[in-house]
Amino acid sequence: MTWLSHIKPDFWSVRPNSPGASRYMFNYRRIWKWSVLLTGIVSLIPLIFITLVDYKVTEQAFESEFRLRAARLVSNTRRVVGFFLTERRAALDFIARDNDPQALTDPARLAHILEGLQKSFGGGFMDLGVIGADGQQKTYVGPFSLQDKDYHEQAWFQMVVDRGVYVSDVFLGFRQVPHLIIAIRQNMANGSFQVLRASLGIGPFEDLLSNMELGGLGDAFMVNGRGVLQTNSRYFGRVLEPMSLPVPEYHPSTQVVDGLSSTGEKLQIGYCFIEDTPFILMIVKKNQDLMRAWHRTRLELILFLVFSVTLILGVILGTATYMVHNIHLADEKRLMSLHHLEYSNKLASIGRMAASVAHEINNPLAIINEKAGLIKDLFTIKQLYAGDAKLNSLVDSILASVKRAGKITKRLLTFARNLEATVEGVQLDELVREVFSFVDKEAQVRDIHIEVDVSPPGVAIRSDRGKLQQIFLNIVNNAFAAVEDGGHLRVKVRHEEGNDGVVLSFCDDGCGIPPEDVHRIFEPFFSTKTGKGGTGLGLSITYNLVHEIGGRIEVVSEVGKGTCFTIHLPNDIGHERMKA
Amino acid sequence: MRVLLVDDESDLASALAERLDMRGIEADWVDSGQEALERAATVHYDLAVLDLKMPKIGGLELKARMQARYPHMKFIFLTGYGSEKDFETVANDSGEQCYLVKPVEIEDLIRLMNILTQDAGGRP
Numbered sequence: 001m002t003w004l005s006h007i008k009p010d011f012w013s014v015r016p017n018s019p020g021a022s023r024y025m026f027n028y029r030r031i032w033k034w035s036v037l038l039t040g041i042v043s044l045i046p047l048i049f050i051t052l053v054d055y056k057v058t059e060q061a062f063e064s065e066f067r068l069r070a071a072r073l074v075s076n077t078r079r080v081v082g083f084f085l086t087e088r089r090a091a092l093d094f095i096a097r098d099n100d101p102q103a104l105t106d107p108a109r110l111a112h113i114l115e116g117l118q119k120s121f122g123g124g125f126m127d128l129g130v131i132g133a134d135g136q137q138k139t140y141v142g143p144f145s146l147q148d149k150d151y152h153e154q155a156w157f158q159m160v161v162d163r164g165v166y167v168s169d170v171f172l173g174f175r176q177v178p179h180l181i182i183a184i185r186q187n188m189a190n191g192s193f194q195v196l197r198a199s200l201g202i203g204p205f206e207d208l209l210s211n212m213e214l215g216g217l218g219d220a221f222m223v224n225g226r227g228v229l230q231t232n233s234r235y236f237g238r239v240l241e242p243m244s245l246p247v248p249e250y251h252p253s254t255q256v257v258d259g260l261s262s263t264g265e266k267l268q269i270g271y272c273f274i275e276d277t278p279f280i281l282m283i284v285k286k287n288q289d290l291m292r293a294w295h296r297t298r299l300e301l302i303l304f305l306v307f308s309v310t311l312i313l314g315v316i317l318g319t320a321t322y323m324v325h326n327i328h329l330a331d332e333k334r335l336m337s338l339h340h341l342e343y344s345n346k347l348a349s350i351g352r353m354a355a356s357v358a359h360e361i362n363n364p365l366a367i368i369n370e371k372a373g374l375i376k377d378l379f380t381i382k383q384l385y386a387g388d389a390k391l392n393s394l395v396d397s398i399l400a401s402v403k404r405a406g407k408i409t410k411r412l413l414t415f416a417r418n419l420e421a422t423v424e425g426v427q428l429d430e431l432v433r434e435v436f437s438f439v440d441k442e443a444q445v446r447d448i449h450i451e452v453d454v455s456p457p458g459v460a461i462r463s464d465r466g467k468l469q470q471i472f473l474n475i476v477n478n479a480f481a482a483v484e485d486g487g488h489l490r491v492k493v494r495h496e497e498g499n500d501g502v503v504l505s506f507c508d509d510g511c512g513i514p515p516e517d518v519h520r521i522f523e524p525f526f527s528t529k530t531g532k533g534g535t536g537l538g539l540s541i542t543y544n545l546v547h548e549i550g551g552r553i554e555v556v557s558e559v560g561k562g563t564c565f566t567i568h569l570p571n572d573i574g575h576e577r578m579k580a
Numbered sequence: 581m582r583v584l585l586v587d588d589e590s591d592l593a594s595a596l597a598e599r600l601d602m603r604g605i606e607a608d609w610v611d612s613g614q615e616a617l618e619r620a621a622t623v624h625y626d627l628a629v630l631d632l633k634m635p636k637i638g639g640l641e642l643k644a645r646m647q648a649r650y651p652h653m654k655f656i657f658l659t660g661y662g663s664e665k666d667f668e669t670v671a672n673d674s675g676e677q678c679y680l681v682k683p684v685e686i687e688d689l690i691r692l693m694n695i696l697t698q699d700a701g702g703r704p
Contacts, residue, residue, distance in 0.1 A: 358660070359660040360660075361660075362660030362681070362682040362683065363589055363592070363660045363682060365682065365683045366589070366592050366658075366660065366682035366683040366684070367589060367591045367592045367595070368683075369682075369683035369684070370591075370592050370595035370596050370599065370683075371591070371595050373595070373599055373686055374595045374598055374599050377598075377599050377602050381602045381603075382602070402683055403683075406682075406683045410681060413681070
């Protein structure tokens, strides 16, 4: 999860129950979560809703478009098929009216008429026959030998006799070839009648149906009312076989319905009953093929949704993180200045107290000094008790202690005086040694070796003595916390090469700082001494102080080897900066 | 050289006076500003060593009043309090760094006395 730790914003680690979280004004995780959630809801829900509506509307539009197209195709085909049959029936009707019944029984005349029909109407007419009222074929012209065949028991013959006109469905008949017949009753003057019958092959139908633009995988065919195929079908059987789909219910107009194939595939079935014929025209398409275009559109819609949602989520996450990160930064800055103020106040109080303590102690100390000095004078000048070595050494000891106490109070006074912001000439070696005088007791006790190397000796800059003292003290304290007993602290002061300033380095051989923490040590509240009394403010205050006096601070550290703080300071910070 | 020591801590002033005496410097001591003014009216002093902070009449005020009456007099301040402001005031007022922080080394005090009085002698 290291990549996560790289992109994880700082505020994420501030948990409500983590140490120090109560310092912050807000619960950043909660703000982030709520802003992501609310912005997400108000931007994503309308998008998803609109996309779903669009999805549904487009799907319905596709469906109704396909239905409309199927219905139009079925209607057009019905008109063509209907016209084909009507035209041929009208031709027979015309022949019956135009020719004397007797003349039609003449094979030569009939053959001449058939030839005319075949030439005028193209394909379709296979043969012609004249059947007497007794059902006996009187005359026949055509490729089959059907002369004298008896049709009086055939159902269709009765239908012609009853209705006058008859169009059959497709059957094999005597010739054993799929065909259909159109028959017309021709009444004769003597009250009898004869039947003029023509047979048509199914070729023209199949040509008509195969010429339709079904688009790829559609199927168009005709069935009769009993579900027997009247033309070959691509998927549902051969001519005169029963169709593998249910027979549609009668309806006077074109219908488009949903259906299922025997294998369970969803189908769209368009059909219509062709008037005055036994035929039902059916156009069947597989839903899957029809909806292919819709599937492409659907995929585009889904991709659009996924892309939009990703983009919106990305923007929301980015904006929320940026916003909360900035609030967190502002809050940290606020806290930092509060703490800085608190620190300065505390330091000022300590300064005042130190000065007051030093003053209070200095007066009695001065009395002791003078009294002991007087005793010493009595011994040495007046030569009283001059030979008493013990008394002399006692007085010397008192005077030495007074001197020592006086040094301490003077150091306290210097410390307090330094807290007042003034720009003055500061001798860096003197100041560094002064700072070490605060910790030399600890250094002695812990056997910490301190080396101060100032070159050239007496190097001085114009700066704020008090701030420099705080900076050095903070870094020295930090080093003391890092080194083991018997460790080393090396301070070097040098003129900066090619630059108008000085460089101070404080190097210890302590525990060092892990690489992942190095860049964070100047951040406020970052502490490795959490729970051990560290506020995490020492180095951050040091960093600010260095900047305030126009310098910069760098750190190099290696775990187990030690840490080096390098401070670059200008030779003269000038008065303008101090006023600012 | 005759010196007047003024310090509200009479233990300090008396001991210091005695030590100066032993070193051949004639020193009197008093423990308040009022007394100092009275004493200075009767005795001629070359130099006064004043505690900076005393009740009623402080060191600086006392110096001002004495200097007005006895322009030849030199002054050294003693202080147990080392704030920058005090030093600045003293330094600006006298134009010289004539102050010492308690506890003082007697040799430092005598050295400073000698410098001040020699300066005075050198002037026309």
